[in-house]
């Protein structure tokens with residue numbers, strides 16, 4: 001079959017794979033964002049104990065391969081707990097925890113990039129720490145973090161392909177299944193690659209626009 | 222009755238004892254200028270007064286409340302102490318107006334309308350009425366510092382602390398900020414000003430404090446400190462800066 005014929009024939013399956021890829025990415029990034037924010041805040045805390053908790057989490061995430069994390073969560077933990085595991089849910093948990101670790105580092109870096117004087121000025125007006133963090137530090141931090149955040153979104157989207165090994169029928173796994181039928185490796189992987197490429201390009205375009213919008217009142221030069 | 226009463230204040234950073242035994246009483250409406258060499262502990266003293274630094278020992282009372290024992294009340298306490306920093310520290314993501322109204326509104330001390338009315342009045346008093354809706358980075362250093370003063374005043378503080386408010390400014394902008402501070406002093410604000418502007422200290426201060434190596438070495442009216450300093454260390458310092 002030619003590539004156009006392949007596309008026509010497998011379009012519904014490929015699209016289903018792509019949709020699942022995007023869904024897993026969005027859901028994982030949502031939870032990762034919460035984890036990243038919470039652990040990022042812990043890592044800039046004045047309390048040593050809280051910083052240590054964040055450090056351990058980030059080190060575990062960074063110190064182990066994503067694939068091993070996925071196997072551990074899909075096969076390892078369910079065995080100990082004696083439960084049946086679902087590949088999609090395991091995949092989402094894995095990616096959430098993984099991206100959460102990296103996002104925590106991004107949040108920490110962003111918060112630390114804001115000069116100490118900002119927090120001091122806010123506190124000197126009588127604002128409590130949380131309020132100062134939320135309204136003064138974080139809005140500035142997030143702005144400097146934007147490129148790194150976008151980068152992490154793209155990485156997580158690509159990382160979903162690793163979930164094919166635990167049987168999640170996202171885009172990559174869909175490609176593998178199709179090839180198992182027709183053995184047209186070259187054509188199918190080319191189609192899959194283009195689909196990833198297009199979705200990531202769309203994502204970066206949207207983010208670029210977002211980034212530009214976020215530059216407040218800047219004399220645009 | 223002292224507005225600010227500092228007794229036996231000591232402050233160390235690790236092994237480094239920066240403030241060794243500070244005793245200072247500031248009366249209502251008094252303007253105090255603190256002078257001293259770099260690293261002598263002037264900023265540290267000022268920062269202890271609104272608990273940006275935690276005192277190692279001693280007490281600091283502002284309006285009768287001991288801040289070293291404020292614990293959970295620290296935010297309430299800070300509302301009454303305005304602070305102006307060398308680096309302005311305006312919030313860059315907020316307009317000038319928002320910079321001034323943010324804290325009083327967020328702390329529910331004022332409605333948005335009330336806060337904006339106050340802010341516009343304050344902006345008028347620092348001669349920046351027309352800048353209400355611009356962002357800090359569009360202002361000169363002198364203008365930013367005047368906004369910072371207005372922001373601190375919006376909390377209606379009992380005392381204003383200034384930490385070298387003109388040191389980061391180009392020379393031609395120093396005057397406009399000092400003028401605002403002079404007006405503030407005239408209006409009866411209690412002020413503690415760390416400054417290298419000896420002219421300002423001479424003209425505005427009720428009392429000048431010379432700090433060296435963590436102690437108040439000499440204090441008195443500007444005419445005495447500048448005209449007839451007694452301590453050799455004061456004399457040496459003044460010879461260097463004047």
Ligand SMILES: Nc1ncnc2c1ncn2[C@@H]1O[C@H](COP(=O)(O)OP(=O)(O)OP(=O)(O)O)[C@@H](O)[C@H]1O
Nearest residue numbers: 234237239257258259260261262263264265266385
């Ligand atoms: N957070 C800190 N940790 C450790 N040492 C500090 C800290 N803050 C200040 N110091 C030290 O305390 C001493 C006094 O500092 P301080 O900033 O109070 O001096 P200063 O009189 O304001 O000097 P300047 O005129 O340069 O502003 C300095 O030796 C400084 O290095």
Ligand SMILES: [Mg+2]
Nearest residue numbers: 263264265385
């Ligand atoms: Mg200083």
